[in-house]
Amino acid sequence: MKINIAIDGPSAAGKSTIAKKCASLLGYSHLDTGAMYRCVTLKAIRENIAFDDEEKLSSMMNNLSISFDSNGNVYLDGEDVSLLIRTNEVSMGASDVSKCLSVREKLVKIQQKIAENKGYILDGRDVGTVILPDAELKIYLIASSKARAERRIKEYKEKNIPFDEKVILEDIEKRDYQDMHREHSPLMKAEDAVEIDSSDLSIDELVNEIKKHLDRLGVHYD
Numbered sequence: 255m256k257i258n259i260a261i262d263g264p265s266a267a268g269k270s271t272i273a274k275k276c277a278s279l280l281g282y283s284h285l286d287t288g289a290m291y292r293c294v295t296l297k298a299i300r301e302n303i304a305f306d307d308e309e310k311l312s313s314m315m316n317n318l319s320i321s322f323d324s325n326g327n328v329y330l331d332g333e334d335v336s337l338l339i340r341t342n343e344v345s346m347g348a349s350d351v352s353k354c355l356s357v358r359e360k361l362v363k364i365q366q367k368i369a370e371n372k373g374y375i376l377d378g379r380d381v382g383t384v385i386l387p388d389a390e391l392k393i394y395l396i397a398s399s400k401a402r403a404e405r406r407i408k409e410y411k412e413k414n415i416p417f418d419e420k421v422i423l424e425d426i427e428k429r430d431y432q433d434m435h436r437e438h439s440p441l442m443k444a445e446d447a448v449e450i451d452s453s454d455l456s457i458d459e460l461v462n463e464i465k466k467h468l469d470r471l472g473v474h475y476d
């Protein structure tokens with residue numbers, strides 16, 4: 255029997271990496287819910303809509319399509335925006351746009367519909383608390399802001415993206431604050447979530463931690 259897995263936590267804690275690993279281990283599908291907020295943000299930037307203009311954001315949501323392919327590429331109104339949604343401008347903007355209730359309500363409906371047949375791993379901020387409160391396994395993945403900034407720096411170096419170390423750390427902390435203190439569906443640990451601190455764990459060690467919980471639930475994997 256397939257289950258659903260919710261992975262929540264702050265940015266750069268390793269949610270997406272671990273969600274992809276678990277998806278291949280279990281033969282499940284991965285849904286990156288943050289990518290959906292990023293698509294909404296990219297469209298708002300392109301249409302010159304302010305991130306706090308609830309009315310315009312809400313009507314923009316009626317005319318927007320977001321889809322994924324099996325390789326994890328993200329499409330906004332049919333255009334592959336997988337790279338365009340990863341800029342710092344979009345990251346910070348997504349944290350602002352995600353405060354808007356009508357944006358959240360529309361995305362949550364889509365996310366719930368996608369995962370209704372089980373066999374999904376969703377990562378985000380409100381998966382265990384709002385999107386899938388009945389998920390059989392909930393992971394709350396955290397890491398120190400220093401460890402998360404170091405990961406971002408490594409990623410930027412590998413991709414040859416210019417960066418300022420101080421700004422990376424400041425942005426991580428600003429986004430944590432906003433995501434945890436907003437009015438609607440703030441980032442928080444669901445009561446029944448298992449908290450894992452990934453600061454000092456390798457990806458393999460993290461996967462082993464999750465395997466322990468899959469074993470506990472009697473879920474088979476390769």
Ligand code: DC
Binds near residue numbers: 288292352379380433
């Ligand atoms: O996971 P991410 O960094 O791609 O998410 C970008 C922003 O989107 C994040 O700062 C807050 C918002 N978000 C959210 O509010 N709820 C989610 N389920 C996922 C992301």
